[in-house]
Every structure is written in C-alpha cells, then in structure tokens.
Amino acid sequence: MAPSGPQRALIAASFVNRVGNGLFNTAAVLYFTLVVHLPAARVGVGLTIAGLVGLLAGIPAGNLADRYGPRTVWLTALAMQAATMAAFVFIHGWVTFTLIAALDRLAATASGAAGGALIARAGGERPAAFRAKLRTFVNLGVVLGTLGAAFAVSVGTRTAYTALILANAASFACAGLIALVGVPNYQPLPRPKEHHRGAVLSDRPFVSFVALYGAMGLQYQTVSLLLPIWLSAHTGAPRWTVAAVNAVNSGVCVLLQSRIGSRVESPRQGGRAFRLAGLLFLVSCPLMALTADVPVWVAPVLAVLAVGVHSLGEVWESSGGYALGFGLAPDHAQGQYQGLFGAGFDAGQALAPVVLTTAVLGLGHAGWLLLGAFFAALGAAGPPVAAWAERTRRPSPSPTPVAPTAR
Template identity: 35%
Template sequence: MKRHSVEGRLLFGTGINGIGGGLWFTIWALYLTRVIGLPAGRLGLSLAVAGVVGIALSLPGGAIADRFGARRVALTINLVRAVACLAFLAVDGLVALTLVAAVFNGAQVVGSGVGNALITGLFDDERRMRMLARSRAAVHAGNTVGAGIGAAVLAVDQRWAYAAAIVFNAVTFVVNAGLLAGVPETPTRRRLSRWAGLRGPAIRDRRYLLAMAPITALTACWAVQSTGIPLWVVSSTSAPPVVAAGTVIVSSVLIAGLQSAVSARVLTIRQGAVAATLAGVVLAVSCLVFLPAAGKGAGWAAVIVLGGGLLHVVGELLFVSGQWAVSVGLMREEFRGEYLGVSAAMTGVVQEFAPGVVVGLVGGLGGVGWVAMAGFFVACAVPILPLAARAASGVGDAAGVAGAGGAGAGDGGGVGAGAVS
C-alpha cells in the first residue's frame, strides 16, 4: 500500500475519533448526572477505578501488540470502545458505571500506547515525527468540531439528543476500525515477553524509566488547562467564565496548527530533552503570569489569563514534542509496544492524580498554589537533560533520529478525562 494512502487512513480515522472525543468530553458529565441521575459527588470513585484499570493494562497491551501486531490490537480496541460507549446508554447505577467506564477508559489508555507502537512500526526516522504530529493536530481539530456539536446537544438538553451523541461517538470507533483494517500490519515477535511484559525489558530498563519520569510529570500541564485555569478564573478573578473556555479553544486551534511545525524541529534524543526542559520553564512562567489576574478588573484579568494561556500552549507544544523524541528514541524497536506501553502507563498515572492536586493547590491556596505549580515544573525540568543523556549513552546513540509516537489507535475521549492528550 502506498505510504500516502496509509497516512490518509490513519489521519482520517484519528480526526473522526477526535470529533467523537470532543463531543463526548462536552456532554458526559451532564448526561450521567442529569439524564441518568447519578450523584455527582460519587462519580469520582468510579472514574478513579476506570483510570487504574487502564494504567494496569497498558504494559500487557503493549506486549500483546508486539506479539500479534499493533494494527490488529488497535483495531480491536476501537471495536471494544464502540461497544463500551453504547453500554453507557444502559448505565443505571454506580456499579454499572464503574464497569462500563473501566472498559471504556481502560481501553483508551491502552490504545494510547498501542497507537504509538502502530505508528512507530509503520514509519521510521523523521517520518514518525511528521506523521504523529499531524495525527495530534487532527485530533485537536476534531475535538474542536466535536465540542461545537456537544454544545448543540447541551442546548437541546433532551435524552434523545444525548443518546444520539453517544451513538455517534460509538460510530466513530467503528469507522476508525474499518480504516485500520486497510493498514499494513507492523512487525511482530514470535512470542510474548515474560509475564506479558510485566517482567519484560521495558519495565526493567531503569535508564529509560528515570529519563522519562520527569518528562512525563510535565503531563500535569493538561490538568492545569482543564482544571486549574477554569477554577482560577471563576474563583479568584473578575474575568467572565467564558474566558476559561476561550483558553481551551485557543489551545486546540494552536496545537492543531503548530504541533507539526514544532515537532519537525525536535528529532533527536538530545533535541527532545532540550525541548522538554524548555517546556518545564515556559510552563512555570505561565503559572506565574496568571497571578496578577486576581487583582485586576474584568478586562485586564481576561487579557492576563489569555496571555498565560498562550504561554501554556507554547509549553505544551514543546513538552509533547520532547516526550515523543525521547521516549521513542530510547526504546528498543523489537519491544516498541512494551516501551510505549510503559510511557502510556506513566502518563496515565499523572493524569489520574494531577487534577486533584491542581484543584488543591489553585483552589485551596490561590496564588501560593500557582507558585507551587511553577516550582513543580521547574523541578521537573532540571534533571531532564542529564538523565536523557545518560539513558542515550546506554543505547549508544545520543544524537540518533528518534521520531515519535502518537495516538494512532484513535481517541474518542475518556470519562472524566480530556478528550485528547
């Protein structure tokens, strides 16, 4: 199959899933509370269980992708998520929600690592970076469209409208599965590694784990975007709440338009480490920029928040590019599913706990909380370069072209999580 045909299938499927993800992310909370009638205060435990399931399955999922092929596993994950998505129509209590969300969100986290393995198996060198950057851009573009559809569903606010939206999201997974069926399979191994990856080379690669830990911790920036900024705007500034939504829209548009350009300049392990280090510094500065908004009038507060939001986008663009370059550059090709499964699991851990930490800091401590977040991002940035250099020396190629991984399995959003990473 021609390369442009493969790229077209992957990008179209990712974009379609992005629309479904943006739609679901917009409506899920009101659907579960207003339509199903579940108590909002008790949703947290169900969603936490779902997140833990995904984290636990990421490494075995990657090992299975190495053994049977990432395309085959990614296709299966899309079909599983389609069924789980439809199952939300039958949820009638917290137990049912926990089970359905565990499958739906769990498959999302596993699919992130498997999607990385799919792309890195089909493309090599700088083509990985170009393809995965374009994939992320497609997801964000789709999210923006899906959020607009979700807004219309919320305006109607009827059970049938929510049900139609859920069916539409399920269809996006089926469409993506159909597109993946026409994509070549990735190279496979003759057998699973020890304990389906739980005792495989990736989880025992200490240099890889140490190098990725501070970079992955920067994933907390997504919680700042989805939780910290809206909370700060509403609770501590005189800016209108719509400003928080504006930062999300601006972020999606800029990521869709700029991720490819930024990633094209971050191809080696060292370049990735430098980009991630700069990301930590820029994210720290963005946190401090939000502080003066608390003492200004509505107009200036809005300008300050939007300015901080723009800096945050710059940090996120650098962080994602750096994470891709380092994680894929350090992995062993024959175990790419396991290595990228480890990366997905580490990212899942941060996504699981970061929102609560951000709420506690920004909501509980106000300005002091923003200073603490800035300190956290700087602390993440400091060890990245030496740890990445040490890990690169272990694979004998600190300057080799790394490429990147991405969400090739598609993303239709997770319950209680951002629709895209």
C-alpha cells in the first residue's frame, strides 16, 4: 500500500533532515578540534554536558505536543535546530561551544518527542509498514550525508567544514517547510480526566521497556565505535576494513528495514523481535572478537560476516522498539511517551562509549562474550515485558475522528 500524502511528506522531511545530520555528524569532532582548535577532551566533556541537558526536554516537549498539536512543536524545534546549527560557525571558545551544543540537544530532544507523536498520528491503517519505510529512508539519508561529508573532510579547510554546517542548518529549515506544506496540523486528542503531565513515569511496564531499549542501544556503537578500535588495536586488518563494515551495516539496514519492520506490528510481536535481536547479537559479538585470532587476510571477511549478522539484529531490534514504543503509548499521550522513549535511548548512547571502551575492551575476548550475553539477556526480557505491558493497557474505544486544522 502506497504511503498517504502526510506520510510521504514526513518521509521526505525526515530524509532531508537526516542527509544534513549525516553531513555534520561525520565531521563534527574534526571541525571542533582541527578548525576551532578545542582540545579533544574538552569537546568530549562539552558534548556530554550537552547530551545530559538535552534529556530534560523529552517529556515537557512531548506534553506540549499532546496539548497543542505535534506539528507546531516539531516545526518550532526544527527552527531552533537550524539556528543553533548555524551558530556553530561562529564559536571560538569552549563555553560558547557547550552552550550552543546544549541548546542544540534540547531542540533535538524536543524534535524527537514531537516528531514521534506526529509519526503516530500519520500512521494510517498499517503504521508498522509506514514506520519501517520511514526508517529505511532515514538510514539512506544518513548514508548519503556521510558520503557527502567525506569530500569536505578530505579538503579539510574551514570553508569546507562551514559549508557542511550550513548545509545541515538548511536541512532543518527544508524539513520544516516540507512538513508545513505536506503534513496536516493535527488537533490534540481528548484526554481522560486521570491524565497528568507525568503519567508516563507511573507506567511501570513502559518505563521498564524504555530501560531495556536504552541498554540495548549499546549495539549501535558496538559497530561504529568498539569494532573499529578493536580492529585497529588487535588485528592486522587493512584500514579499509572499517569502511567496509560500515558500508555493510548501512546496506543491510537500508535493504531489510522495510521488509522486516512492516511485519512487526503489535507489542507482542515487538517483544519477540527484541528476543531475536538479542540472539543475533549473541552470535555477532564473539565473531567480532575472533577477528583478533585469525590470519590477516581472514580478519576482514570475518568482520564483514559478523557485522552482517549484527546488522540483521539491528533491524529486528529497531522494529521491535518501534512496535513497543508506539504500540504501548495511549493515543492522547504519544508525545509524552515518545519523549521518554527518546530520552531513554539518548541516555544509553551517552553511556555507551564509557561502557564499551572500559568494560569490554578492558576485558578483551571475555568482554565481547559478556557483551553478547548482555544483549541476549536484554532480548530475552522483551517478550515478558511486552506481555506485562499489554495486560496493563486499558481497552479504549475508537476515538472520534478529529479533522486537522488549516495548514
């Protein structure tokens, strides 16, 4: 079934946005250290502070989206992201960098909460298929942006990096314009009397799922951070191996996300997908560790095989996360729930570098085995958490259709 008009607009806006993200994220640290001349350690501290500050916006922004409509909040957040991104061109010191980065993360978190509520409202008759197609184009956008950034990085001038930053700022503005024209201004849904601004925090099954999802999110940086360090420090694999595994990871996600994700619709199916993802990670992590124990010419082949298995697990994990993250949230409080969902994921990503580079690398092969077992245990918890959550959901009558307001 072809996407509807609002769905196509959301896909297009998200794609443009993520192309910009791919452009900037690939070169951000290099810009701050080589062009602005900030020490790498201070950049890391600033980004950590910004990430922690950004977590504070999730639930409040979600509440605003539920109360005033998700499109309004999303467009506001995109405008703020465009402004903060452009401001990076003018930074000269650490304090200014940290302040702008914190404002950027606040806007990004708000954008995630409101955008999630907007995705829920535009879901249509087959929301899982729409979300899977959306994620496919999001992944493709990041890939294309990353390829574009490679040119600027190779040039290495301030002008080239400035062009990347302004292109990312423009991507937020373009995404907002696409949404303004193509996405209806959905009205807030009626809320029950017992609803309150912190209702999601008292939903213990959902909070438990968010904790699982945030912890399972370490798998993303297993490929992007941990494996490259391992390959360079413990194997004689050629340098192009890192590029190859990243290409395999992106390719598998782009090719399979829509096919697999469209089949994971209910929370119960999401729990099973989560379990399968954990088992695939249980296989991939030891394979990654074994790259240090094989001949040099075998290491790249084994790394590509391991990342192929891991990427398949990533597709199942993200599909299960979407099914549970959206399926367990009440229609009238999608913004609030997506705010906590995004904040939980971001918290996991903030902790991932420390956990992976100290605990896993510090233990060597044993660390990889423990990491695989950790993912498998998280996955095994998926089905019971999903069943618990479904038992606590109230069967709600179909809401009366609410027409969107004028665009």
